[in-house]
Each structure stands twice: as structure tokens, then as C-alpha cells.
Amino acid sequence: MSVRQRWFIVALLVFSVSCATAPNAQDPAPDSDVVAFVHAAVVPMDRERVLRDHTVVFERGTIVAIGPDSAVKVPPGALRIDATGRYLLPALCDMHVHVEGESWFALLTPEAREASRELPFEDFLFPYVAHGVTTVQVMSGTPELLALRPRIDRGEVIAPRLILARMIDGPDKAWPPPLSTWVATADEAEAAVQHANADGYDMMKVYSFLSRETYDAVIATAKGLDMDVVGHIPNALSVEYVVDSGQKLIAHTEEVAKHTHGDYSPERIDYFAGRIADGNVWMTPTLVTTRAILETFADPDGHVPPAGTPYVGHAMQLGIRSFITDRLYRPTPPHVQTRIREDFEKFQKPLTKVFHEKGGQLMTGTDSLLPRLIGGFALHGELRELVAVGLTPYEALRTSTTVPYEFLGESATGGSIELGKRPDVLLVDANPLEDVSAASKISGVFMRGRWLGKETIEQRMSAIAAPR
Numbered sequence: 426m427s428v429r430q431r432w433f434i435v436a437l438l439v440f441s442v443s444c445a446t447a448p449n450a451q452d453p454a455p456d457s458d459v460v461a462f463v464h465a466a467v468v469p470m471d472r473e474r475v476l477r478d479h480t481v482v483f484e485r486g487t488i489v490a491i492g493p494d495s496a497v498k499v500p501p502g503a504l505r506i507d508a509t510g511r512y513l514l515p516a517l518c519d520m521h522v523h524v525e526g527e528s529w530f531a532l533l534t535p536e537a538r539e540a541s542r543e544l545p546f547e548d549f550l551f552p553y554v555a556h557g558v559t560t561v562q563v564m565s566g567t568p569e570l571l572a573l574r575p576r577i578d579r580g581e582v583i584a585p586r587l588i589l590a591r592m593i594d595g596p597d598k599a600w601p602p603p604l605s606t607w608v609a610t611a612d613e614a615e616a617a618v619q620h621a622n623a624d625g626y627d628m629m630k631v632y633s634f635l636s637r638e639t640y641d642a643v644i645a646t647a648k649g650l651d652m653d654v655v656g657h658i659p660n661a662l663s664v665e666y667v668v669d670s671g672q673k674l675i676a677h678t679e680e681v682a683k684h685t686h687g688d689y690s691p692e693r694i695d696y697f698a699g700r701i702a703d704g705n706v707w708m709t710p711t712l713v714t715t716r717a718i719l720e721t722f723a724d725p726d727g728h729v730p731p732a733g734t735p736y737v738g739h740a741m742q743l744g745i746r747s748f749i750t751d752r753l754y755r756p757t758p759p760h761v762q763t764r765i766r767e768d769f770e771k772f773q774k775p776l777t778k779v780f781h782e783k784g785g786q787l788m789t790g791t792d793s794l795l796p797r798l799i800g801g802f803a804l805h806g807e808l809r810e811l812v813a814v815g816l817t818p819y820e821a822l823r824t825s826t827t828v829p830y831e832f833l834g835e836s837a838t839g840g841s842i843e844l845g846k847r848p849d850v851l852l853v854d855a856n857p858l859e860d861v862s863a864a865s866k867i868s869g870v871f872m873r874g875r876w877l878g879k880e881t882i883e884q885r886m887s888a889i890a891a892p893r
Contacts, residue, residue, distance in 0.1 A: 457504035459484050460876055462850075464494055465508035468858060469842040470515050470826050473819040475858065481513060486847045486874035504876060511868055512856055514822070515841055516559040516849035518829035519804045521676055521709045521790025524587070525549050525745070528567035528603040532748045546573055548889045549800070550584035552736045555882045556801030556865060559849040559872045560829065562588040562790070564630050564656065564676065565604055571625050580875065583885075588628075588833065590655055591621035593643055595634030605632060614642035622650045630656035631672070637661050644670050658684070664697060668704035674832070675701065676790065678710040678776050682768040689771035694779055702785035707832055709790030710777040712810035715769045717797035721754045722762045733799030735890035746796050754796065778815040787811070788832060789825040805865040818861040849873065 460483045467476040480497040482490040490497045499505055526544060553561060563570060566589030577584045592605035593614065599605070606621070608614040618629055629647050631640060631654060640659050647654045648671060655674035658667045664684050667675065675681065681697050701708060717731070737746070757765075781787055789811070791803035804825065811821040830840030839848045849872045855863035869878045 457502070458874075459500050459503040460506065460871065460874075461499040461503045462506050462508045462513050462852065462871075463499060465511065465513040465852070466856070467491070467842055468512055468514035468822075468856075470819075470822065471841045471843060473817075473858065475512070475856065479513075481842065481850075483871070483874070488842065488844055488846055488848070491842065491844055506852070506869070506876065508852055510854075512853050512863070513842065514851055514853065514857060514864070515826040515839070516851050516870065516872065517557045517804060517825040517864070518560040518562070518789065519553065519558050519585075519791055519793065519800075519825075520562040520588075520674075520788040520829055520832070521564050521711055521792055522553075522561045522800065523565050523792065523794035524561075524563050524570055525794065526567050526569040526573075528565075528569060529745055531601045531604060533744045544569075547582045547584060548736075550577075550582070551885055551889060552733065552799065552801040553585045553804075554583060554801075554870055554872060554877065555867070555886050556804060557851040557853075557867050557870055558585055558801050558804050559870065560586045560588065561800075562590065562829075564590050564790075564792075565592045565600065566590050566626050566630075567603060568624070580873070583875075583877070586873075589626050590628045590630040591617075591624075591626040592630045592632055592656070593617055593621075593635070593639075594632035595636060595639065598634040599632060608635075608639050611638045611642035614639040615646045618643055618646040618650065618652070622647075622652055626652075628653040628655055628673075630654075630676070631659060633657045633660050635659040635661070637666075640670070644672065665700060668701055668706050672706060674707040674709065674788075676709055676711070677714065677792075678708065678712070678773040679715055679765075679768065681776060682772045685768070685772055687764075687767075689767070689775075691775075694772065694775050698776055698779040698783050698785065702780055702783040705786075707786040707788060708780060709788050710773065710780075710811075711790045711792055711807070712769075712773060712777065712814070713803050713807040714790075714792040714795065714798065715765065715773060716806075716810070717792075717795065717803075718754065719762075719766055719769065721750060721796050722757065722765075725750055725755045727796075731797040731799060731802070733802035736799060736802075736886065745794070750796050774814045777811070781816060781820065786828055786832070787824045788829050805862065808861045808864060812861050818858050821861050822857060822864065 462481045465479050467479045478494050480494050570589055574587050576582045594605050596607040596609050606617045608617050629643055644654055653673040656676050658680045664681055789807045791798055791807050793800045793803045808821045827840040830836050838846055842848055851870055852868040853863055854866040854868055857863040
């Protein structure tokens with residue numbers, strides 16, 4: 426029996442069990458066009474407030490009624506979800522992830538590639554959904570993910586929505602094709618952007634080894650095609666050059682730190698934070714990524730596994746994680762490790778706070794798939810990092826709810842719980858405005874008109890974690 430056949434049988438069993446438990450108010454059957462959350466404490470995220478004892482009615486995914494329980498009538502035949510004692514808030518977004526697929530096989534041995542021929546994408550992606558993440562921005566979009574996206578949209582694969590950025594870089598330095606496209610000239614860069622646009626990628630991700638010539642060609646061509654450019658600050662360029670170019674997003678505060686040359690003064694932090702914020706450039710600080718790198722330096726053999734380890738994807742188990750650890754992290758000299766640690770504590774963290782204070786647009790991103798970063802789990806780690814540097818829980822939650830929808834130009838349809846919008850939502854057990862960790866205490870996820878209750882989520886996660 427193939428891996429795919431075994432997964433299909435497990436999926437059928439999970440579906441059968443979830444249907445059998447439909448009378449349970451915590452996990453009702455998900456097959457209704459009209460869904461009503463009753464007796465909910467609603468955290469709408471339009472501003473910092475809680476609307477207590479409210480009913481929210483969705484029809485085919487759109488909010489058609491919201492108000493106090495006494496004022497909103499639940500339509501006959503609606504799927505009624507009792508949210509008593511629980512909090513309803515918009516679902517979360519992780520705006521910097523990587524997703525396993527055939528393109529990553531370029532990093533694996535021939536034996537590992539053969540063993541990975543059948544990839545259960547839902548196993549890789551469902552942990553995001555289980556943790557309330559229903560939109561992810563993939564910063565290394567690949568052909569297999571372009572093919573997967575329509576299956577997700579049709580509901581054939583239960584997974585977050587995929588925003589796909591095609592990675593483009595200089596040749597022979599970093600991630601090999603087909604993970605990225607390597608270009609050496611402006612003409613090659615222009616053609617690569619045109620092909621990515623024609624293939625259906627949403628944006629371009631610039632990487633570290635582009636020259637000024639190739640970077641400029643990416644920016645100019647993408648602008649002509651109305652494609653956003655996101656990603657790194659190429660080593661050949663400055664922070665100022667990238668900000669002034671029209672690049673929409675800087676992918677890591679780490680990228681800014683490499684331009685400080687060890688100057689962590691408040692004046693330098695204030696300068697960079699203001700320059701980026703005033704340039705209307707967005708940023709995913711990815712603090713959890715640097716923390717994971719530092720933890721890997723201290724424990725390269727993984728004696729202390731991170732939360733979520735049982736759900737590490739198949740290809741990751743076969744060698745992607747060890748490849749990255751052995752080729753990138755383990756050889757890092759001690760003095761470089763020390764510098765990265767100092768960058769993190771003395772620059773990345775304070776830059777994140779000051780950038781936010783200056784009105785800069787922060788979004789959550791995790792770099793999940795890299796060592797110690799497990800999809801879904803890592804997002805809640807990033808929310809805690811943001812609170813630790815000085816954001817309130819509400820401000821941190823905005824970076825994962827309303828702000829990503831502003832970035833995507835979709836504020837009219839999602840990111841907050843308001844009449845007429847079509848948000849994915851989470852039902853959680855405690856108030857996330859008091860403790861941001863409450864956003865991980867999930868009782869259910871309502872995603873693209875489909876309700877996944879706690880029992881269904883737990884059963885699916887157990888199947889993913891089961892030995893193969």
C-alpha cells in the first residue's frame with residue numbers, strides 16, 4: 426500500500442469519526458452554508474475591544490449578521506456553534522514561510538529523493554491550520570505549489586491559502602534551481618520576472634547575491650507587471666538603496682543588522698527604523714528565526730527538540746533539516762555566532778520596537794521549514810517575541826491579522842470581523858488581548874466557509890504524527 430493510499434484511508438476514518446461526533450457542540454458537522462457562532466466574546470480587531478455575548482452569522486463565508494445575542498436571530502437550519510466562554514477573532518497569517526516539495530529534493534541524496542516521491546502536502550500544511558494560520562506567504566514559491574494551490578482553493582487539500590513569491594538570486598551562491606531562479610545579467614533578470622508572472626506567481630522575492638544591475642532589472646520589470654517585490658537586502662546594495670527602489674517588504678530585521686557594522690547605538694537604530702518606516706516599506710522581523718538559529722548553534726544535534734517536532738514533514742525528516750544545519754549552521758565560526766547573538770539582542774529586537782513606534786508596518790513571519798521552526802507552532806512563538814520587545818497583545822495580533830490583509834490589498838474582505846467581510850476566524854479558549862498566548866488555545870477554525878472543530882483538528886494532527 427502506498428503512502429498516499431494509507432493517508433487516504435486515515436483521512437476517511439477521521440472524516441467518519443468527525444461526522445459521528447456531530448452532536449457534540451464543540452465539533453459539529455461542517456456541512457452548512459450558514460454558520461452561526463452564538464454567545465461569543467468577539468475580538469473584531471477593528472480596534473482594541475471585546476464584544477461580549479455576541480452572535481456572528483456567516484452565509485457562504487460572508488458575515489451577514491453580527492450583534493448582541495438578544496438582537497441577532499440565528500436562521501433556521503444554520504450550523505450553530507456554541508461559543509460560550511470563548512473568544513472569536515480573525516485567523517492568523519504567517520507572511521514568511523517555506524513549504525516542502527519536489528524542488529527541495531535538489532538538497533537531498535538520491536536515496537532520499539527516491540523515498541520522497543509521494544508527498545502528502547496536507548501533512549505539511551495542516552499544522553498551520555491547526556494553529557489558526559489560514560494564510561501563508563511562501564517566500565520560495567515553486568512549480569509544485571502552483572499546481573497545489575487550485576486543489577487547496579477547491580477544498581481538496583485542507584491547508585492555508587498560499588501566496589507565492591518566486592525567489593530570484595545571483596548564480597552559484599545559495600539555494601539552487603528549481604528552488605530559485607539564478608540570473609547573471611539584467612536581460613536574464615527581466616526574462617525571469619516575466620516568466621514568473623506568466624506562470625502565476627504573486628510576487629518576486631529578491632535574494633542576497635543579486636548584483637545592482639540584476640536587482641534594478643527585477644524592480645523595473647516587476648513594476649511594469651504590477652508585481653510586488655519582497656525579500657532580502659542584496660549584499661551589493663544598501664538599506665537606503667532598497668528602501669528607495671520601491672521594494673515593498675524587507676524579510677528580516679537580520680537583513681538590516683548586517684549593515685550596522687556593529688553600531689547598535691540608539692541613534693543608529695532610530696535612523697534605520699525611521700528610514701524604513703518613512704519609505705513605506707513593510708517588514709517581517711522574524712525574531713523567532715534568529716532565536717532558532719541561536720538555539721541550533723547551541724544544540725546542532727537536536728537533543729532538545731522544539732515544540733511540534735512530531736509534525737515535522739516527511740522531506741524534512743529525510744534530510745532538509747540536517748542539510749541546512751550541516752551546511753549553514755554547524756560550520757559557523759564562534760565569532761560569527763557571537764555577532765549574530767549580539768545583532769539579535771542589541772539591534773533586531775530594539776529595531777522592531779522602534780520601527781513599530783514610528784508607524785512602520787510589521788507583519789508576522791517565521792521562516793518555517795528551517796531547523797527548529799515548525800509550521801503553525803512558530804507563528805505563536807513570533808507573537809510572543811513581539812510582545813516581549815514591547816508590543817501589546819493587540820498590537821502583536823494586528824501584525825498577524827489586519828496588517829497582512831492591508832499588505833495584500835484585501836482589507837475590504839478580511840483581517841477583521843465586520844459585517845459584509847469574509848474573514849477566516851478562530852475560536853479560542855481565553856482572551857488573547859490579555860495574553861497573546863491565548864491565541865494558540867484553539868477550539869476550532871472556520872476557514873473559507875468550513876468549520877473544523879477541536880476534535881477533528883486533534884484527530885488529524887494525531888494521524889500526521891503517527892509513525893509511517
